[in-house]
Amino acid sequence: xASRAERTYAGEWLWTVDRLSLAAVGALxxxxxxxxxxxxxxxxxxLGLSDFxxxxxxxxxxxPTIVILLxxxxxxxxxxxxxxxxxxxxxxxxxxxxxxxGPEVKGSRRWFVLGGLTLQPSEFVKxxxxxxxxxxxAEGNRRKDMPGTLLAILILPATIVPLILQPDIGxxxxxxxxxxxxxxxxxxxxxxxxxxxxxALLGLVAAYEFIGHVRARIERFLDPSSGDSFQVNTxxxxxxxxxxxxxxxxxxxxxxxLPDAHTDFIFAATxxxxxxxxxxxxxxxxxxxxxxxxxxxxxxEDPFCRLAATGxxxxxxxxxxxxxxxxxxxxxxxxxxxxxxxxxGSSLWSLALAMGFLIALTRKRPRxxxxxxxxxxxxxxx
Numbered sequence: 001x002a003s004r005a006e007r008t009y010a011g012e013w014l015w016t017v018d019r020l021s022l023a024a025v026g027a028l029x030x031x032x033x034x035x036x037x038x039x040x041x042x043x044x045x046x047l048g049l050s051d052f053x054x055x056x057x058x059x060x061x062x063x064p065t066i067v068i069l070l071x072x073x074x075x076x077x078x079x080x081x082x083x084x085x086x087x088x089x090x091x092x093x094x095x096x097x098x099x100x101x102g103p104e105v106k107g108s109r110r111w112f113v114l115g116g117l118t119l120q121p122s123e124f125v126k127x128x129x130x131x132x133x134x135x136x137x138a139e140g141n142r143r144k145d146m147p148g149t150l151l152a153i154l155i156l157p158a159t160i161v162p163l164i165l166q167p168d169i170g171x172x173x174x175x176x177x178x179x180x181x182x183x184x185x186x187x188x189x190x191x192x193x194x195x196x197x198x199x200a201l202l203g204l205v206a207a208y209e210f211i212g213h214v215r216a217r218i219e220r221f222l223d224p225s226s227g228d229s230f231q232v233n234t235x236x237x238x239x240x241x242x243x244x245x246x247x248x249x250x251x252x253x254x255x256x257x258l259p260d261a262h263t264d265f266i267f268a269a270t271x272x273x274x275x276x277x278x279x280x281x282x283x284x285x286x287x288x289x290x291x292x293x294x295x296x297x298x299x300x301e302d303p304f305c306r307l308a309a310t311g312x313x314x315x316x317x318x319x320x321x322x323x324x325x326x327x328x329x330x331x332x333x334x335x336x337x338x339x340x341x342x343x344x345g346s347s348l349w350s351l352a353l354a355m356g357f358l359i360a361l362t363r364k365r366p367r368x369x370x371x372x373x374x375x376x377x378x379x380x381x382x
Contacts, residue, residue: 013074016364018296024289025069025355028340029062031282032266036343038249039261039269054262054343061345065352072356073363077305080357084131087124087353094121095162110166120346122163122171127354129159130178130315134308137186141303149186170322170334176203177318182311218332232329234258235268239276239328246275262343264335267327282341283324290317296362305361312358316351 033055040054050056075083094112098121102109112119133152140148156179163172209215238254241247252272255261261269271279290313297309316339323338325331337347 013363017073017359018292018362021289021292021296021359021362022073024285024292025340027285028289029065031285032338032341033058033062035266035270035274035341036262038252038273039255039258039266040343042256042258043260043262045256057345058343058348061348065348068349069352069356069359072353073359075357075360077302077361080131080308080360081135081304084128084135084357088128088132091121091125091128092159092162094119095125095166099162099165108166108168110168117345122166122168123346123350124353125159126171126175126178126315127312127350127357129155129175130182130311130354131308131357133179133182134311135304137182138304138307141186152182152186170336173204174315174319174322174336178311178315181314182307185307185310231259231265231333232326235265235327236329238265238268238272242272242275244276246271246273246278249273263337264323264333264342265327266342267324267338271327286317286320286339289313293358293362300362309358309361312354312361315354316358 036055036058037052040058041051044051044053047053072080072083095110098109098112100109102111103113105111110120110122112121133155136148136152136155138148139146140150140152142148156176160172160175163175234254234257238252238258241254242252247253250273252269254272255269258265258269267279267282270282293309293313293316297306297313300306300309319336320339322331322334322336323342326334326336337344339351340348
């Protein structure tokens with residue numbers, strides 16, 4: 001194990017990174033593989049694939065996931081900003097291209113298929129969007145000669161309009177919620193916060209009026225008898241059948257007819273086989289990551305790092321909440337993966353980028369660590 005006095009980059013990273021957060025994310029990845037062994041085989045069987053097709057693919061996806069997570073966590077803040085800018089520009093370009101060149105799936109054009117891999121560019125835009133917005137808000141507060149706040153406001157419509165055109169209402173809502181959180185955290189006047197909230201509400205009403213599948217999902221949520229509510233009813237039945245302790249690994253029966261038991265409804269499949277107790281433990285693990293990251297963000301003295309870390313962990317936490325709330329019928333059905341647990345390449349890689357950025361921004365900066373030990377920082381480039 002590296003010594004605290006070791007000046008190599010790896011040694012410095014090891015002693016400045018938050019190892020508890022890193023371990024918690026690793027625990028989510030391992031838990032995802034275990035739970036996927038229960039939810040994946042029935043879906044693979046329905047599709048005529050080998051039983052452990054999705055498990056094997058998830059292991060394959062986890063290799064670049066770990067590389068992205070560790071690589072991003074080693075970046076200094078200025079390189080986090082640069083990586084976010086490049087990711088954002090590349091992702092937005094691919095989103096626009098997908099509108100014209102991507103395959104149409106259930107009426108939406110959100111994906112590219114490259115060499116057998118399905119890539120969803122909007123997944124990568126989210127963490128990059130958060131970092132850039134945080135930087136603009138921070139610069140707007142720090143430098144009066146830069147219209148950072150105005151640019152931070154304009155970047156929202158520039159990002160969500162292509163998402164609406166796909167259409168991808170779920171990602172649009174998630175992006176807007178996180179942006180609103182950053183807007184509030186940046187210390188802007190409550191008048192503007194309420195105004196933005198009103199605009200968001202009008203946008204939701206417009207989506208209900210003009211986008212058919214959004215209206216159908218909201219109506220099914222409010223009145224299950226108004227349409228096909230098979231997914232949600234089956235998910236609730238999985239919780240009821242599993243009880244507190246579950247039926248045991250591989251013993252679930254409801255999961256065999258549960259759509260998307262390996263992705264959007266893996267939480268319900270987990271409840272049937274491992275029980276509500278394990279689901280509560282999973283919720284607590286997510287809560288630990290969110291609360292610890294918020295505490296570290298609060299202690300950070302750099303406005304950009306504080307804002308960006310808050311936005312990234314909000315992105316992570318809200319996405320997890322949406323998935324789990326859909327599974328227990330507290331929100332209308334929405335295609336949102338459970339971070340690091342659900343099957344999926346694009347989702348895993350983008351979440352790895354987001355958490356890598358977060359860990360990088362909440363690291364103890366080497367210069368601060370040297371000053372804490374009473375050693376002059378002169379001549380040391382942290």
